[in-house]
Amino acid sequence: MTETSMQIDSSSQNPRITWEGCSVLLDINDGDRLVFARLNAGSTLKIGDKKCSLQPLIDCPFGSMFQVEVGQKGPHLCRIFAADADDQTAVLQENEEIQQNERKDNRALVDDNTAQTLSFEDINAMKREGAAGRQIVDALIANSSTYMTKTAFSQEKYKLKKQKKYAPKVLLRRPFTRSISEAYFKKYPARVGFLRMDVLSLLLSVANVSAYSDVLVVDMVGGILTGAVAERLGGTGHVCNTYFGVTPYPMEIVRIFNFNNEICRRIVRFPFSDLSLPEINDPGHSEVVENTMSAEMLSNSDEAPAPSSGGLPKSEEQMIQQAEDPVNNEEPAPSIDENSASSVVNAGKSQQPGKKATKEAITSWKQNGFSSLIIAAPDLDPWTVVQELLPHLSYSAPFAIYHQYLQPLASCMHNLQTARMAIGLQISEPWLREYQVLPSRTHPCMQMSGFGGYILNGIRICNNEVSIKPSSV
Amino acid sequence: MTETSMQIDSSSQNPRITWEGCSVLLDINDGDRLVFARLNAGSTLKIGDKKCSLQPLIDCPFGSMFQVEVGQKGPHLCRIFAADADDQTAVLQENEEIQQNERKDNRALVDDNTAQTLSFEDINAMKREGAAGRQIVDALIANSSTYMTKTAFSQEKYKLKKQKKYAPKVLLRRPFTRSISEAYFKKYPARVGFLRMDVLSLLLSVANVSAYSDVLVVDMVGGILTGAVAERLGGTGHVCNTYFGVTPYPMEIVRIFNFNNEICRRIVRFPFSDLSLPEINDPGHSEVVENTMSAEMLSNSDEAPAPSSGGLPKSEEQMIQQAEDPVNNEEPAPSIDENSASSVVNAGKSQQPGKKATKEAITSWKQNGFSSLIIAAPDLDPWTVVQELLPHLSYSAPFAIYHQYLQPLASCMHNLQTARMAIGLQISEPWLREYQVLPSRTHPCMQMSGFGGYILNGIRICNNEVSIKPSSV
Amino acid sequence: MMLAIDPMQKLSFKRQISNGDLVIVYERHDIMKPVKVCEGSELQNRFGVFKHSDWIGRPFGSKVLSSKGGFVYLLAPTPELWTLALSHRTQILYIADITFVVSYLEVIPGCLVLESGTGSGSLTTSLARAVAPTGHVYTFDFHEQRATQAREDFEKTGVSSLITVGVRDIQGEGFPDEFCGRADSVFLDLPQPWLVIHSAGKMLKQDGVLCSFSPCIEQVQRSCETLTTSFTDIRTFEILLRTYEVREVNLEHGGVDDIGSPGPSLPCKRRQRSRGSTNGVEKSGSSVPMANPCGESRGYTGYLTFARLKCV
C-alpha cells in the first residue's frame, strides 16, 4: 500500500501517468505561462499562433516535456526526451568556465539585434515548408552576423529567446497543492487572497491536519485551502467547509486537483448557522449551547447582499463553469505572439466535491467538536469569526488563522488571551527566499514575493477547571 | 582641507591617534565586551580579575590592539602588532583545507574537557611568576591530552577560548556613529529605543542631513540621533533638539563622540513651546501662526510628572554624570571571570553640547523654517508629534519618523495624506543581514536582530496653491 | 497517540486523558514537556507537584493545579508540540523548514518517503503525518544510538507503524537497493549530500522529488552541480519564520515600558484645526494591542534544495 493511489478513480491507474479526463498543469516556456487544463480528446491549447490538440499528452508520465512541431498534420505537440534536452545544460556548463574571463569585456558589448539576415518572409517560408521550430532556431543562429562575436553567455541567451518563440516547450505537471498554489500565487494572487504556498503549508501544519481529522475550514480563497486539506486527508476524515450567510463561498480550485470520488465525498459544506442551532443532547460543552445563533443572526444572514452582478456563482453548475475561468483570466499575454489558451472541456465524470453535510454529521460534530480549525477569510475580521467558531473546536485542538493584515491578528490574539480561550498563541510571518545557484553566479533571486501574509495560531483550551470532572460527564 | 579634522579641539591633532581626555570604544575579546571610556592618566579598566591603567592607550592610533600582560609592575595593557596577530589567521586558513575531509569524522568526537593535566593551582603559580597570558595558553595546550586528537577546527576553538580567558585582547576603536550605534544596539538596545545602526543611517539620509542644515530633532533615544546629526553637520548648521514640556530629554550619548567645541556649539536645545509663541513678523506661513501652543498646553506642560525617583536628569550636571553610566549598565558580565569596567573620569574641558538656543536663532527658524525634521520618540504617538512640528519645516524639506510599531506610523501616514500636508510618503523597514564568509562554511549568520524598527518619511509641501504668488510676499 | 491512526482515538469533547496516554505538559509557549500518564506518578516542576491521578478523566486541553496552586495545561501531542518539546534536547529542523519540505516534496497519503539522517526524528514525524494512513517513511541514521532513541520516540508518540528506522551510512553506501524506483520523495540532511544524489535518483520514481538541506552555500553549489545530470527543476530556497509579540500600547501619554525617557507632556486633547483639510484624520491614542517582531528571531536555519527526477 505504498503506492500513491489516492488521487485517481481506478486503483489500477498509475497516478504518475496522465489519463483521459485528468486535470494537468501545463508549464509553457519555463514558467512564462502556466495553464490548468483537462486532457480530453477534443481539448486544445493555443501556443503562439498555433492551436495544438492536447491529445498527445494523454497516457504520458507527469514530468514529460513537449515541443510544438509543425508536421504534415499541422502544428502538434511532440514529446521530447531527457537525452535531447541535455544539450542545453551542456552549453550552460561550458559557459561557466569562460564566464569569469568575460566579465571584463562584456561591458563593451552592444546588442542591437539588427544583424539578422534572415527576413520575416524567409521564416514564414520555412514554416510553410513544415520546418521544425528547432530548425528555424538553427537557421536564425546561422544567419546572425553578430552571433559569433557574442560571449557564450549572450549566445545562450539569444538561443533561448529564439527557442521560446519558435520552438516553445510545454512541461506536463501534476497538480498538487504545491504546483497549484505556486501557479495561482504567481499568476492570479488576488484569487487566493495572496496566500503563498509556504504560508498555506504552514497553516496545514500548525493546524495539525492529519488522517481521520474533521477539519473545520472557512475558505474564502477560492478553494485552495479546501483542496490542500483534502489532499492531506487522502480520503479519510472530513473537510468541513462552512460559510456565513446562505451562499457557499466559491471553491473552483478544488476541481483542479485530481481527487477521486472518495476524497470528493469527504469535502462537505454547510452554513455556519447549521452548527449553531440549539441542541438538547449536548453534554460536554455548555459554552456551545450558550453561543447558539440567535434568530436575529439568521435573519441577518438572509438579508446579506445577494451576489452582485459581477457574476458570483449561485449554483454548483455555475461554479464548475467558473472552475475553468482562471485559465483564461490568468493569461496576461506574456509575450505578444502568445494568445490565451483555448478553454478546455470539463470531463465532469467524477463526484462533485462540496456536497451539503448531512444532519447526522453536523450533529456528531456538534457533540464531539472538530479536530482542527483553519480560517482564510481575508475580508473578515479574524476575531469576529474566531469567536464564533472556536467553541466548536475540541479542547486541545489547534487552530490557524490566515490574514493579509497584521493589526487585526494582533487584536484577535489579544482578545483570545484576555478571554482565556486559547494558549500557545503566536503570530508569524514566513519569509521565503529563492536562490540562483550557478557556478560563479550564486545569489538570492532579485525578484521575490515580499509578502505572503500572516498566521495566528494557537490551541483551544478547556476552561471548566473544576466543574468538568469524570463524574460530571 | 581633506584631513578629517572636525572631531578634535586642536587642529594640529591627528584625529586617528588618541589623546589625553579623548573618548574611545574598547572592544574586548572580539565583541564579547564593549566599553566606552575616556582616556586619562588615572582611568583604569578591569579585565578579568586584573585592573589595568588605560594610560598605555594614549597617543596610539585607533585600531591598535592591546593584550593584558603581567609584568613586574603588575598587570598592564601592552600593544601588540599586526605581524604578531597574524598567526591566528594562518591557523584558520590551514584549517579550511582539511575542513572538508573532517566533516565526516567530527561527529564521533566527544569533548568533555577533562583531559587537562594542568591544575588551577599550576596556572595560578604561573601567573604569580609573571607568565604572559600567551605562555599560559601554550602551557594549557601542551598539557591537554586530547588536544592532539582534536580536529584542527576544534584545536583552534580550544585555543581561542583559552586565549580569551588568559590573554584577553583589547581593540581601540574610534567612536563614530557607526561604532557607538552598533555598541548600544548590541549591549543596551532599550536605551536607544531599539534604533539599529542601519535604521539610524537611513533616517539621516532620507531627511537629507547635510552641511549647513538646520535639523529639527526630537531625540528620545539618549542622544544617539543628536550625535549622529551633529557628526554629519561637522560644525556647520544646527542640530535643533526640541522637547515637549519643561525638561530636556537626556542626551548623554553625545558625550561619547569626540566633538570639538564648534560642533558642540551647534547642538542646541529648546522647549517646543518656544517655537510656538505668536510672532507678528511672520509672513510666509500663516499656518504656523495658527498652530501656536495655547496657554492650556503650556500649563499642561508644567503639570507634566516630575522626573521620578528613578533618577531622571534634572540638570546638565546630572546628565553628564549619567553620560558614563551606560558603561556600567551595559555590562551584563559576559563571562563569569569578567567584572564591570571601572568608571572613567570625565575630562570635561570641552564646551557643553546642548546649550539653550538663543532667542535670535529661534526667531530666525520661525521665520525661515527648518531644513529637515527627524523624530525618534518611541513612546509618543507620531501623528500627535508631527502635526505640531511639520508646520515649522520649510516647504519641500524632508522629514523622517522612527517608530517601533507599525500601526501608529500607518495612521500617521494616512493622516498626513488626508490632510495633504506631505507627499512622497513611505513606510519602510530595513532588513539587515550579516554573513559568515569562510571557505566551505559560508552562510548567513544564525543570530540576527530580527527587528530594527520602522521609518515613515516624506516631504512637506506648500498647499497655498494660488495665494502665494511672488507679488504677495 | 500523536496521530489518530485509530480514528477512535481522535480528539473530541468527550475524549479524556487515560492512564498510559502521552500528554504535553504546557507551562509557557516555550516551555513544555512530554509526559506519559501513569496512575501513581507525580510531576514536579517550579509550579509545584502534580499528581497524575488528578489528570485522568479530564479532557485534553485542561488546566490542572498543583499542590501549591500552580497550574499547567495538559495537551494532546501533535508533531509541532513534539518538535517544540524536543528542541530542548537536540538541534532540530525548524517548523517552517519542516512544513515547507513536506509540501514541496509533494508528500501525500500513501507515499513512500526515504530520509537520511533521522536526527531528532522531528521531520520524520511530520512526514509520517503526511503519508498516513497508508504510506510509509524509511529513515536512516549513521548512529546506532540516535536510531534507537528515534525508535523509542516513535513508539512513545504512537507513529511507529508508519516509520522504519534503519542504521546505515547512507553517504558512504547509498540507500538500500530494495527501494529502487519505489520512492515518491527523498530527503537528505547530510554533510556531503552530493555523494548520495546518484543513489537517491535510483530510488525515486519518475518525476519524484528530492530535497537536500545544507547549512553552507558551498554544499548547495556542489549539490546543484551534481543534480544537473539526472534531475530537473532544481530550486534552492531559504525559509524563515518571523514571529511577532503583541502588547497593549498607549502612546499618547508615553506609556509602553519605561525605557528611560521622562514621561512626555504632550497635551492629551487634540486641538481642532479650522481648515477643512483635516477632515477624515484618524483619531490616535488610547490603549491598543500592537504587534512588533520579536527581537531575538532565528536569523538563519539552512538552504533547502529541491529537484525533480527527469523523465526518461
Place this chain on the structure above:
Amino acid sequence: MMLAIDPMQKLSFKRQISNGDLVIVYERHDIMKPVKVCEGSELQNRFGVFKHSDWIGRPFGSKVLSSKGGFVYLLAPTPELWTLALSHRTQILYIADITFVVSYLEVIPGCLVLESGTGSGSLTTSLARAVAPTGHVYTFDFHEQRATQAREDFEKTGVSSLITVGVRDIQGEGFPDEFCGRADSVFLDLPQPWLVIHSAGKMLKQDGVLCSFSPCIEQVQRSCETLTTSFTDIRTFEILLRTYEVREVNLEHGGVDDIGSPGPSLPCKRRQRSRGSTNGVEKSGSSVPMANPCGESRGYTGYLTFARLKCV
C-alpha cells in the same frame, strides 16, 4: 543646487524658485523628473503643459497647475530624489545600500573618499553630501562616456566642487599613486574587486575602511580571502528595504478590494457574552488605516563587504 554648499541657498519659507534652478518635478512617488527651470520653456507630460514661467517665484514644494488643470509638485533636489529620478535611466545602487555604505565607511565632513566605478553617480552624490563642505570624493570609471555623463550630472546638481571624476581602469591599474595613504575610505563596485584590494590598502590611512559591493557570493568569497592579508574586522552584510502600503480597511463587512468573494453576512452587532472572561476584549471593526508590505519588493541588491586596514 542639491547641497547647500552656499548657506545662502538653503531651504527656507522665503526661498523661491528662480530661473536656472534645478527642480524635481514630482508626479507620483515613483514618477519624478529633474528639470532645469528656464524662463521661456515648457514641460509637457500626461497632465498637460506646464510653463516654467509660472513656476518662478513660487516656493519649492509648491503644487503647480498645467494648462489642462493637471498638477505636479516642484521639489528641491536631494540625493534621494535624484537617485529615484535617475533609476529610470540606469541600474543604480539602492537607497538602503547607499545609506548603509556611507555610514559604515565612517564618512564624515572633511573625509577624502575614493570610489570605483562611478556608474550612475548615485552613491557619489551621497558621499559628496557626507564629506561636505571640506572633504572630497575622487571617483573613477572605466568608461569615458559614463564619466562624462556623471560630470554633467554633478555640474547640474551643483555638487561638482566636491567631486572629481577620473577615467581609469582601476581593476587593471589600481588607484593613482598620488592618493597613497591619504584616503579615509574606499568604495569598490567592480566585477573582480580582489584585483584592487592591494591597491586600495595602499591608499587608505591606518584604520581606514574599505567597502566592496558584489552581486554574487563567489565574488565575496574571493574578496574576503584576499582581504585577510592586510585588513581586519572583515564583515559582509546585505541590506533590503521592505516598504509598506497603507490602505483604509473595513473588515467587519468584508470590504477592502473585492477579490471575488461574496460579501459575507456576519452580524455587525457583536453579541454580548454572559461570561466575565470577555472583559477587556478589544472592539474590532470600523474603518482603520492599515499597513501591509508591498508585494513587489526588490528581493535582493547585493552583498556589501567591509574591512578595516590593519594598524601596523
